[in-house]
Amino acid sequence: MQHRHEYLINGKRESGISPFDRGFAYGDGVFRTLAIRRGQLRTWTAHLKRLQTDCNALGIVCPSEELLLGDISKLAGDSSECAIKIVVTRGEGERGYAVPALAQPTRVVIKTALPQYPEQHYSSGVSLFLCQTRLGHQPRLAGIKHLNRLENVLARMEWVDTQVVDGLMLDTDGHVIECTMSNVFMRSGDTLITPDLSKCGVAGVTRQRIIDTAPELGYRAVVRPITLSELMDADEVVICNSLYGVWQVNHLASHAWPFGVLAAKLREQLSKEDDAVFL
Amino acid sequence: MQHRHEYLINGKRESGISPFDRGFAYGDGVFRTLAIRRGQLRTWTAHLKRLQTDCNALGIVCPSEELLLGDISKLAGDSSECAIKIVVTRGEGERGYAVPALAQPTRVVIKTALPQYPEQHYSSGVSLFLCQTRLGHQPRLAGIKHLNRLENVLARMEWVDTQVVDGLMLDTDGHVIECTMSNVFMRSGDTLITPDLSKCGVAGVTRQRIIDTAPELGYRAVVRPITLSELMDADEVVICNSLYGVWQVNHLASHAWPFGVLAAKLREQLSKEDDAVFL
Structure with missing residues (x-):
């Protein structure tokens, strides 16, 4: 499927997510969707706070604001209007529900076109x-x-x-x-x-x-x-x-x-x- | 993370799953885990039937037995003892919960070592x-x-x-x-x-x-x-x-x-x- 959008996985233009990522295996992660309009990332402070709260509730280490804003800026580029989705998962693990002691969270930032609402x-x-x-x-x-x-x-x-x-x-x-x-x-x-x-x-x-x-x-x-x-x-x-x-x-x-x-x-x-x- | 195992995504040795895959985005898929012992895929008929039933319950098209067994054989190779995990998702979609009319299911087959139980x-x-x-x-x-x-x-x-x-x-x-x-x-x-x-x-x-x-x-x-x-x-x-x-x-x-x-x-x-x- 062709997508008119781009994404970064842990800050890099990787082609995809490992099937061992617990976000894929168990839905073990959280996400947010927000808008960039006129070059501004709207309601950022509130979204970041909620992302941190949600990560915390699941015992996932939330990536820093600096990392997230870096990814968002890199993806947004010259787009003054787009939708941004942030996904944070517990990271990769071996088979089974037990959380790996050294789990490194996976962060995925996705840019899509803003929906055109009538x-x-x-x-x-x-x-x-x-x-x-x-x-x-x-x-x-x-x-x-x-x-x-x-x-x-x-x-x-x-x-x-x-x-x-x-x-x-x-x-x-x-x-x-x-x-x-x-x-x-x-x-x-x-x-x-x-x-x-x-x-x-x-x-x-x-x-x-x-x-x-x-x-x-x-x-x-x-x-x-x-x-x-x-x-x-x-x-x-x-x-x-x-x-x-x-x-x-x-x-x-x-x-x-x-x-x-x-x-x-x-x-x-x-x-x-x-x-x-x-x- | 290094894994002593391999996987096939839709039959190919792809590096990863798209973040637009609904399995990743919403947990919109099903899975099974079964064993290969002494070169035999154990309880296959029952697992296939349950995979089909579970796909059906979510309105996901289940891949054919031929495709699944082909992937499993290819992955198992010479391994006479291993664990096989099969994941079937609804496939890729655009942002949002609506199911794409043309969604093609994603099948992921993963080989790992059999757990060693005491x-x-x-x-x-x-x-x-x-x-x-x-x-x-x-x-x-x-x-x-x-x-x-x-x-x-x-x-x-x-x-x-x-x-x-x-x-x-x-x-x-x-x-x-x-x-x-x-x-x-x-x-x-x-x-x-x-x-x-x-x-x-x-x-x-x-x-x-x-x-x-x-x-x-x-x-x-x-x-x-x-x-x-x-x-x-x-x-x-x-x-x-x-x-x-x-x-x-x-x-x-x-x-x-x-x-x-x-x-x-x-x-x-x-x-x-x-x-x-x-x-």
Whole structure:
């Protein structure tokens, strides 16, 4: 397969990853995806911090900021607009689950084109699919953006309608958790509520930024379990991630919300606070 | 890292796997580990069948038996004793969870040395650690030997005592499920009981062979949920996988069982029935 993108493995233009890499063998690693726009690496500080936290949760040594920024700069080159994916694995090991005493983490930095999202997603909102695939509870891994993502893969396989931008996933108890590639917020009056992710789900950087900035917009931010019927009854629903930002949700399966302005307000607020790094 | 082993990626001696391979990106694939002994590929038919079933469960096209056996023969060469690991992923894709319409599965066949197990494990039995890491429930993935194995990795990190051969894992409800690299059976009178794996766990080939052969030895095989206290009260406990066969369990943490002969009987019975293929 031809890719219009490039990657560095431990800083080098290697052709590939060893099958003995534990990222391949067991999904024993973590990742982040972020954007370069107008030559700036967006929300870098927050992504680096989350990468470090996630590595730490799995006992993986996180590569230094210097190494990561070096790789990103080298790959980005003259590209002022691209997507960067960082993968850090526990490194190579022999066969078997035991972690080698001398495991050296593998870092992979990948450059791809930024996805081109239709302008209507911003101006008119988006539709979500309601996935049948439920997220299992695993408190030890909850919140971490790790490489064990089969649940998201199975959920994403459930729809083919290109008008649907993402799929809402519930957990095995029926609580709303996230979308396959997004976090979710609902507004009820002046309260912004996002699902508790202590049992499953990925705690994204944009989710945390919205929680942190909510008071600036006059909202109270609350993290707690949310039922599907609560979500349906919400005044507004938005989804977010680090590539597209924030989108207003108009439809979830056959349910519709009146068009609101929460996503636009959040986008404007977040654009003021980006802890970007110039490359 | 130097490896005393070799591998083929899609039948070729490639240096590595693309970071765009979904096996690396998401753990979107399955694997099997089996032994070559005295030049025979042991329990091949059962492993191939399970590989096909697991691929099918994830919607991955399983490579043909001809391709797989070709790779295995090429790698094994003159080795009459080695371990073979087969990994099949969904193949390469662009960034994002959506499965490419034209995804071509990636097959990786890896040869390593057979682990050298101490003779005492067979003659005197083994000790197990009781892991704190619990297996989450995910019925969509239960039983499948897929590449999302972070739970096993975390569990394996819990002990360093080299006298302990494996760790027993419970699920989030506290039921006995499996060990990090083994399945588990308990004997109660003339009944052999192995945990129900409909919510989590890996349904190994040796587990199925024991279930199938139990009546030959005068046992009734039962698959059902098992509590930890039931396991403690069992007459005998054994663990199994495709590399070491069957081991008698003497100790689980501070609990001890009197030494029994179930493992030896099962090993003898299984050795008669091996659906091996001569390479």
